[in-house]
Amino acid sequence: MLAFNPQQFRQQFPFFQQQPDWIYLDNAATTHKPQPVLDAISHFYQAANSNVHRGAHRLSQQATVLFEQARADIAQCINARQPTEVIFCSGSTAALNQIAFGLMHGYLKAGDRILLSALEHHANIVPWQLHCQRHGVIIDVIPLTKEHHLDQQAYQQLLTLKPKLVSLTQVSNVLGHITPLPQMLQQAKAVGALTVVDGAQGIVHLGADVQQLDCDFYVFSGHKCYGPTGIGILYGKQAALEQLTPLLGGGEMIAEVSFSHTSFNQLPFRLEAGTPPIAGAIGLASALKFIQSYNKNNIILHKQDLLNEFYQGLKKIPGLDILSSPVHNAGIVSLNVQAEHPSDVASLLDQQYVAVRGGKHCAMPFFDQLALPGAVRFSFAPYNTSADVASSLQALKQAVEILTA
Structure with a gap:
């Protein structure tokens, strides 16, 4: 190191x-991009540019190897149990929308409660309103202390309402305040809630060990941790990801299609519709390896x-x-x-x-x-x-x- x-x-x-x-x-x-990230993206486009998973030619096979190696590298960087727990998307906003939409009508039903905090980014508020609140899911909010930290006493009281899901930022994008996630996630799990962490600001400062956090979902964007724009990660425990209804349809996310029925592919492809962000994934893997070298x-x-x-x-x-x-x-x-x-x-x-x-x-x-x-x-x-x-x-x-x- x-x-x-x-x-x-x-x-x-x-x-x-x-x-x-x-x-x-x-x-x-x-954030700005270090030379290794720029080199990784440039190398892909100059030497291996092709679509992944579906081509019969060697260029496609090479691109697939690079793309799936990026997934494996990112899984290792965040300490996921296996690469299939890493879903590529366009960023934290897309990941949170996938979770909010994907849990509606299955895990979440009318009358259920979800718990957010007063420090959340719009991306961790609006998706829950779009996909949950309009269907009768109640949103509760953890208030702040005078110093603008999360009020832990109020949090304890809100947990007595038995929320089905708790979604918290790792670091406030406005104030820089660090959420005491280990204790808060543990307390959420004690009442049976699924847990979501918005790591968009946190991963670049604190890193992410998803097994140590033991959260059900963790999301982050590449461009805030020295990677390219337009790429992000939805991490989920295998069982949690299996509960998600896909938000987008088409491309590699299907197993079979007819006009009467469609069956979905296995993870991670089931949640990755269309052509994936291949160069972005390669650049993000390079960015995470770069920062973890220090x-x-x-x-x-x-x-x-x-x-x-x-x-x-x-x-x-x-x-x-x-x-x-x-x-x-x-x-x-x-x-x-x-x-x-x-x-x-x-x-x-x-x-x-x-x-x-x-x-x-x-x-x-x-x-x-x-x-x-x-x-x-x-x-x-x-x-x-x-x-x-x-x-x-x-x-x-x-x-x-x-x-x-």
Whole structure:
């Protein structure tokens, strides 16, 4: 395993050579891609491009081997029991929609309850409303404490309602707050609930050991963990995946088709309709292997150092309302400048080549509860440096001076 050196790590990402002026702190939205990922995708298209599973020629067979090897590699990276528990999809949103749709009318019925939290991304709210709430499934929500962490006492009370399913984010995409998943999942299982983890933000910071978490489903997107866009993973225990009705039909997901009846293929193909994201799968496998070649704990310590430096600098800038707590934080800080709109702050930072996001971050219920128009979000990655922190603080200070003059 490689020792972690921030500068050496940063050099693996061509973006920073192509765009040296940018301070990139929008990593919660998407991360940059290291050279091994770009090489893996390029090699497939240049040397092995073909469709998988169905071609009689050797190119198709080679592509199939590469594609299924990517599945096996990803299964190993997340510690799935077997590759057939790894389903390729377009991202976390697609995976959550497949789960919500797939459990309706089978596992979930009218009158059942599901439990979400007030920190969820829209992708872990809207699918349940689309596929469940309109059919009489009740959605309960875990509230927050004053520090914007999940209220564990309220969670215990909501579990007494015997939810059939509990779906939680691993890390808040707005605040960076880390959910205490091990204890919460165990408590959910104690009342017989199926468990779903939205790992879109968590996998890049904490990693994912799905057997250790013992969740029934775990979802994540490739582009947030140094992989390509348009690719994601729906992991499920074999028995849990077997309960899902396919959301999409056609292509490799069928066994036999007639105009009177269709029978479905076995897993994982039953949940992978159409031509799969072959190059994306190969790129994602490369991304996960790349990040796992480094010591995870050293990366976490580096990000914590950046977070501490950033918080210390924020103390010197008057007029800030900081929403994120530095405790149990994966490297995301959301804040506001007095009564100024977050988009105005983000635009002034953009003029100084500091990339952040301003808005509601696909978490409208959270900001509606606070009666805020959104927040400016700074999100750190291992390729960020102390110089990035200093530059972003200086840019933020200047933006505050302009807006409050």
